[in-house]
Amino acid sequence: MKKGRLEAFSDGVIAIIITIMVLELHVPHGEHITDLVPLLPVLFSYVLSFVYVGIYWNNHHHMIYAAKTINGSILWANLHLLFWLSLIPFATAWMGENHFSRWPVILYGAVLIMTGMAYNILCGLLIRQAGEGSALAVALGRDWKGKLSVVIYLIAIALAFINPWISFSLYVLVAMIWFIPDRRIERNLSLAEEE
Amino acid sequence: MKKGRLEAFSDGVIAIIITIMVLELHVPHGEHITDLVPLLPVLFSYVLSFVYVGIYWNNHHHMIYAAKTINGSILWANLHLLFWLSLIPFATAWMGENHFSRWPVILYGAVLIMTGMAYNILCGLLIRQAGEGSALAVALGRDWKGKLSVVIYLIAIALAFINPWISFSLYVLVAMIWFIPDRRIERNLSLAEEE
Amino acid sequence: MKKGRLEAFSDGVIAIIITIMVLELHVPHGEHITDLVPLLPVLFSYVLSFVYVGIYWNNHHHMIYAAKTINGSILWANLHLLFWLSLIPFATAWMGENHFSRWPVILYGAVLIMTGMAYNILCGLLIRQAGEGSALAVALGRDWKGKLSVVIYLIAIALAFINPWISFSLYVLVAMIWFIPDRRIERNLSLAEEE
Amino acid sequence: MKKGRLEAFSDGVIAIIITIMVLELHVPHGEHITDLVPLLPVLFSYVLSFVYVGIYWNNHHHMIYAAKTINGSILWANLHLLFWLSLIPFATAWMGENHFSRWPVILYGAVLIMTGMAYNILCGLLIRQAGEGSALAVALGRDWKGKLSVVIYLIAIALAFINPWISFSLYVLVAMIWFIPDRRIERNLSLAEEE
Numbered sequence: 001m002k003k004g005r006l007e008a009f010s011d012g013v014i015a016i017i018i019t020i021m022v023l024e025l026h027v028p029h030g031e032h033i034t035d036l037v038p039l040l041p042v043l044f045s046y047v048l049s050f051v052y053v054g055i056y057w058n059n060h061h062h063m064i065y066a067a068k069t070i071n072g073s074i075l076w077a078n079l080h081l082l083f084w085l086s087l088i089p090f091a092t093a094w095m096g097e098n099h100f101s102r103w104p105v106i107l108y109g110a111v112l113i114m115t116g117m118a119y120n121i122l123c124g125l126l127i128r129q130a131g132e133g134s135a136l137a138v139a140l141g142r143d144w145k146g147k148l149s150v151v152i153y154l155i156a157i158a159l160a161f162i163n164p165w166i167s168f169s170l171y172v173l174v175a176m177i178w179f180i181p182d183r184r185i186e187r188n189l190s191l192a193e194e195e
Numbered sequence: 196m197k198k199g200r201l202e203a204f205s206d207g208v209i210a211i212i213i214t215i216m217v218l219e220l221h222v223p224h225g226e227h228i229t230d231l232v233p234l235l236p237v238l239f240s241y242v243l244s245f246v247y248v249g250i251y252w253n254n255h256h257h258m259i260y261a262a263k264t265i266n267g268s269i270l271w272a273n274l275h276l277l278f279w280l281s282l283i284p285f286a287t288a289w290m291g292e293n294h295f296s297r298w299p300v301i302l303y304g305a306v307l308i309m310t311g312m313a314y315n316i317l318c319g320l321l322i323r324q325a326g327e328g329s330a331l332a333v334a335l336g337r338d339w340k341g342k343l344s345v346v347i348y349l350i351a352i353a354l355a356f357i358n359p360w361i362s363f364s365l366y367v368l369v370a371m372i373w374f375i376p377d378r379r380i381e382r383n384l385s386l387a388e389e390e
Numbered sequence: 391m392k393k394g395r396l397e398a399f400s401d402g403v404i405a406i407i408i409t410i411m412v413l414e415l416h417v418p419h420g421e422h423i424t425d426l427v428p429l430l431p432v433l434f435s436y437v438l439s440f441v442y443v444g445i446y447w448n449n450h451h452h453m454i455y456a457a458k459t460i461n462g463s464i465l466w467a468n469l470h471l472l473f474w475l476s477l478i479p480f481a482t483a484w485m486g487e488n489h490f491s492r493w494p495v496i497l498y499g500a501v502l503i504m505t506g507m508a509y510n511i512l513c514g515l516l517i518r519q520a521g522e523g524s525a526l527a528v529a530l531g532r533d534w535k536g537k538l539s540v541v542i543y544l545i546a547i548a549l550a551f552i553n554p555w556i557s558f559s560l561y562v563l564v565a566m567i568w569f570i571p572d573r574r575i576e577r578n579l580s581l582a583e584e585e
Numbered sequence: 586m587k588k589g590r591l592e593a594f595s596d597g598v599i600a601i602i603i604t605i606m607v608l609e610l611h612v613p614h615g616e617h618i619t620d621l622v623p624l625l626p627v628l629f630s631y632v633l634s635f636v637y638v639g640i641y642w643n644n645h646h647h648m649i650y651a652a653k654t655i656n657g658s659i660l661w662a663n664l665h666l667l668f669w670l671s672l673i674p675f676a677t678a679w680m681g682e683n684h685f686s687r688w689p690v691i692l693y694g695a696v697l698i699m700t701g702m703a704y705n706i707l708c709g710l711l712i713r714q715a716g717e718g719s720a721l722a723v724a725l726g727r728d729w730k731g732k733l734s735v736v737i738y739l740i741a742i743a744l745a746f747i748n749p750w751i752s753f754s755l756y757v758l759v760a761m762i763w764f765i766p767d768r769r770i771e772r773n774l775s776l777a778e779e780e
Contacts, residue, residue, distance in 0.1 A: 005202055005256050007590055012210030015597030020218065022671045031683035054664040061590050079249040086217045098226035200397055200451050207405030215413065274444040285415045293421035395592055395646050402600030410608065469639040476607045488616035
């Protein structure tokens with residue numbers, strides 16, 4: 001089974017998800033620069049989610065690129081990941097429009113956890129399909145980032161009951177951990193390909 | 196005639212269909228977790244439709260992958276399938292917002308029947324194009340699932356006049372029949388390719 | 391310059407155009423089957439436009455497939471065609487929501503004329519690029535359909551001042567002229583490829 | 586790392602951006618031709634933005650086509666460009682609905698500046714990756730257009746305090762500078778490929 005269409009379909013869905021979030025930036029009725037001020041929290045949550053969806057697209061790109069073959073379970077694990085990603089625009093809008101108040105921030109964290117777990121499941125199935133000693137398994141095997149992220153999200157949700165801004169900062173922290181490129185993994189993949 | 200663009204266009208349309216459904220999850224005005232409760236039926240119908248559209252994408256993927264060539268009739272049969280798929284977001288939203296009441300549930304079933312029949316037409320044209328003894332014909336030939344689904348949809352519509360929740364359960368049942376991978380067909384396709 | 395991305399981008403835009411039209415089918419507030427009745431004109435205009443956009447996608451598919459190379463002018467002629475296609479959802483919605491009254495029907499015809507002319511321009515540039523004796527020029531050269539369509543659209547617009555339903559019937563007529571596959575052209579293309 | 590998915594994802598996002606702008610052309614309630622008049626400014630700003638996004642797609646097409654390989658930084662520079670492009674529909678709608686009044690026109694210019702700078706960053710990273718003497722570096726190296734555009738945008742923003750229509754005219758001017766194909770660059774690329 002070829003992976004071309006899985007990539008194309010995932011690209012399509014992720015492209016739509018990342019773009020429809022901007023529709024929540026409702027055009028203000030007034031025409032003065034101050035009319036944009038109430039939109040700032042919506043813009044901030046849009047930027048955060050844009051970075052998150054961008055990170056997922058980047059990693060998805062690497063992960064599927066390294067995979068040789070896919071099967072029916074992988075197709076569904078991929079759809080499962082896309083499902084949780086598709087809820088990010090909703091969680092983003094609710095969080096932005098309510099100025100990062102408690103429950104929206106918790107929901108956002110919960111969606112991030114589910115997305116992260118869906119990503120880990122897809123990752124595991126791809127490794128099983130490729131085999132233990134494969135380049136993919138070596139490259140993705142020590143996935144400390146995936147596990148650490150879920151732990152930080154859980155802490156963020158708990159701390160939202162004290163102050164949701166702490167949670168928001170933790171979401172930004174996780175995005176930064178992923179955003180800073182993991183040179184080691186990229187090198188591993190390159191090495192594995194050269195062999 | 197090459198099938199690459201038919202795949203790309205279908206992927207695009209299906210990706211949009213599966214993603215715009217989430218736009219019906221209107222962001223609530225309140226900021227408490229209880230403000231999400233009225234959205235639960237919309238979320239349930241979204242999940243069901245996400246699975247259905249995912250199943251169609253999966254099967255479309257397999258079917259077109261197995262096809263060697265396409266022609267003008269197949270292009271239109273494919274657009275016909277996409278047309279009925281494009282009505283699923285509407286039926287989903289109406290069903291979710293009316294908490295699975297009678298007529299929305301019936302309309303949802305009617306759209307599923309039309310989509311299923313459009314799928315069967317496309318399937319038949321692909322088999323005719325490939326020839327009777329082809330790998331595609333062998334793999335898709337005994338399409339008991341397609342026929343059974345339409346029968347169950349019809350029963351579901353009839354039973355909606357007694358209780359729409361029975362119909363909803365039957366829709367879930369059909370989704371499960373398709374969701375559980377049909378190992379036999381996948382194996383047939385693999386065998387046919389190896390020959 | 392390779393044509394792959396022109397195809398991919400056009401597929402993306404056309405897929406979005408054909409799908410966002412369905413968003414004009416606003417979910418009714420009531421839950422009875424009779425609440426769907428006011429949506430019927432919107433559905434009719436959606437079906438007509440779905441067929442039109444489908445025809446354009448089909449022909450675009452054939453035309454670009456037959457082209458060997460593209461240049462900057464062709465890229466822009468293609469964007470010009472996509473621009474007019476992008477106005478079809480607007481014209482469709484206005485026509486459907488106003489139950490096929492005069493001015494919306496005229497606007498719909500005007501958008502069809504502009505789209506048709508943009509298509510003819512793209513067609514001409516592709517033929518000039520391919521050369522006079524090329525397979526593409528032979529296949530597309532006697533484009534009586536393109537010219538006939540524009541004439542019928544003009545008549546339809548004029549007759550809208552008498553009765554918009556005559557115009558609507560003429561739009562359906564043009565769609566049928568294109569929908570019925572032109573076996574001769576398909577054969578010409580096949581022959582040209584075999585040479 | 587292959588560039589196919591970067592192209593596919595960018596095509597998807599740009600296709601969605603260029604198409605969702607048309608959703609701001611809200612269908613008028615009235616059915617007379619005069620009901621379209623208030624939409625004209627929205628249509629004008631849509632046309633301008635359609636041309637701008639088309640220019641970016643065209644240039645993106647050329648630039649990535651000329652690139653041999655991509656890396657992690659390029660993926661993120663590309664997402665950064667897509668982020669600013671994704672704000673164009675918002676700025677377009679605000680400008681159109683407020684009939685090109687001062688602040689919306691300034692915001693539009695600011696988004697154009699950020700988009701232009703994001704484009705220049707991506708351009709610089711691609712050149713660094715390809716190497717100084719590469720065909721890409723030769724073709725893109727003397728990027729006077731990119732720098733000139735940013736200067737004109739800055740002037741346009743300043744002049745918006747006198748009359749926003751001057752700014753609008755300058756935006757049209759920049760679009761025209763880019764729209765008129767730069768034959769020299771296209772020739773350079775062709776020459777470089779022939780070598």
